[in-house]
Amino acid sequence: MSENGTLSSVWDTKIQQFHGGQDWKQLDNFIEDFSVTTNALGTPKNALEASREAVSDFENHQEPAKTSLAQFLWPDDYSKHKDRLLLGNGASELIDLVIRSAPSGPWKPGPWDTQYKEYQRSAEANGRNALRSQDGTRATLLCIVNPCNPTGDYFNVGELKQWIIDNVKDGGVVIVDESMQPWLSSEFRSDSLTSQHEFLASIYLENDISVYVIHSWTKIWSCAGLRLGSVVCPTAKHCDALKKIQVPWSVNTPALAFLDAVVKDHKYMERTWEVTTKWRAEIINRLTVLSKAIVEFRNDEKLAWTFHGKNFLSWVWIDMKTVEIAKEAVTKAKIAGVPVRSGNPGYNRPTFVRVAVRELSKVDSLIQAWITLGIR
Structure with a gap:
C-alpha cells in the first residue's frame, strides 16, 4: 500500500499514470x-435509465447521440459543425489519437503550476520531449486543460486564443481540454473555444495550426464508468483522419444512449x-x-x-x-x-x-x- 493509502493492485505506477477515484x-x-x-x-436519472435499457440493444451507431451532442454544443447552427465532432471511449482515447496524429516535435503543457497528467503520459509514450510550461519556445504540440484540473486556473476565451498564438509553431497542433468548462454558467458556450469558428478556421488556413477541443463528459454528468468523450476537430477532414486510426465501435451502446438522453436534461x-x-x-x-x-x-x-x-x-x-x-x-x-x-x-x-x-x-x-x- 502506498503512502496515501491506495492499493498497489489498482495502479502499477511503473507503467501507468496514477489516477485518483479508486x-x-x-x-x-x-x-x-x-x-x-x-x-x-x-448521475441524471433519466439518462441512467436510458443507458440501462440500451444494454439489451446490440446495435452500435453514433447517431442520434452525436447529433444530440452537436445540438448541445451549438444550439443555433449544429448542422454546420456536426461533421467536425467525433465521439470516443472517454477523453483518454481521443487525447491519444490526436497526439499520435500530430507532427513530430516537442510538446508543451498549459501555463499552470500542474495539470491533468494524461497529456504528459501520451506525449511521453509517443517519444516527445517536453518544454517547460513557462518556456518561451514555441512548441509543435500544445496541450492545455482549461479550466485546469487540479489548480482551478482558467483563461477566458480571449486569453486562451492569445496564449495559443504565442506558444505554438506554424504547422503545429493544439489540444484544449474544456472538460470542466460547462460548469461556468448557462452562458458557457460563449466563452468556449468551440464557439470561435472564425478564429479556428483562420489559424488553420493562415498558419496551418490545427486546434482540437476535447471534452470528457463523465464529470459534468457524473458517469465515469461509461467512458464518454468527444473532440471537436479543426475540419471534417481532420475528423476523418482520426477515424482512420480509431478502433471501430469504441463507444458502447449504453454510453451512446446515455449521451442522447442527458444532453436534453436542461x-x-x-x-x-x-x-x-x-x-x-x-x-x-x-x-x-x-x-x-x-x-x-x-x-x-x-x-x-x-x-x-x-x-x-x-x-x-x-x-x-x-x-x-x-x-x-x-x-x-x-x-x-x-x-x-x-x-x-x-x-x-x-x-x-x-x-x-x-x-x-x-x-x-x-x-x-x-x-x-x-x-x-
Whole structure:
C-alpha cells in the first residue's frame, strides 16, 4: 500500500499514470467520494435509465447521440459543425489519437503550476520531449486543460486564443481540454473555444495550426464508468483522419444512449449552475474555520490554508502548507469513509489536497473527520 493509502493492485505506477477515484472501493464505511471532480448532483436519472435499457440493444451507431451532442454544443447552427465532432471511449482515447496524429516535435503543457497528467503520459509514450510550461519556445504540440484540473486556473476565451498564438509553431497542433468548462454558467458556450469558428478556421488556413477541443463528459454528468468523450476537430477532414486510426465501435451502446438522453436534461444543468457555486463557497467557509484552528494552535500565520480555483468549479484545490498536515488529512478522510485526493501521487504537490464539491450534509462528515487536524 502506498503512502496515501491506495492499493498497489489498482495502479502499477511503473507503467501507468496514477489516477485518483479508486480509494472508495476498499472502504467498508464509505459515505461519499470527495476525491473525484464529478457533479455533486450525481448521475441524471433519466439518462441512467436510458443507458440501462440500451444494454439489451446490440446495435452500435453514433447517431442520434452525436447529433444530440452537436445540438448541445451549438444550439443555433449544429448542422454546420456536426461533421467536425467525433465521439470516443472517454477523453483518454481521443487525447491519444490526436497526439499520435500530430507532427513530430516537442510538446508543451498549459501555463499552470500542474495539470491533468494524461497529456504528459501520451506525449511521453509517443517519444516527445517536453518544454517547460513557462518556456518561451514555441512548441509543435500544445496541450492545455482549461479550466485546469487540479489548480482551478482558467483563461477566458480571449486569453486562451492569445496564449495559443504565442506558444505554438506554424504547422503545429493544439489540444484544449474544456472538460470542466460547462460548469461556468448557462452562458458557457460563449466563452468556449468551440464557439470561435472564425478564429479556428483562420489559424488553420493562415498558419496551418490545427486546434482540437476535447471534452470528457463523465464529470459534468457524473458517469465515469461509461467512458464518454468527444473532440471537436479543426475540419471534417481532420475528423476523418482520426477515424482512420480509431478502433471501430469504441463507444458502447449504453454510453451512446446515455449521451442522447442527458444532453436534453436542461433542468439538471440549471440545477448544477445553481448549487455548485453556493456549495463550493460554503465548503471553503467550513474549511477556513479548520485552518484558523491550526493557525491558533501552532501560533503560526504561515500555516493558513489557501484555496485555489474559480468559484464555479466542482472542486477546491487546497494548499495545507505542510506535508505533515496534508498526509494527515488524506489518512483521516479515508478512515472516515470520505476519501479526498492527495496532491502528491500524480501531481507531485505533497502539501496540496483536492476536495470535491458535495451536498452539504455529506460535507459534515468530512469536517468531522478533520476537526482535530493539525492539532495535537
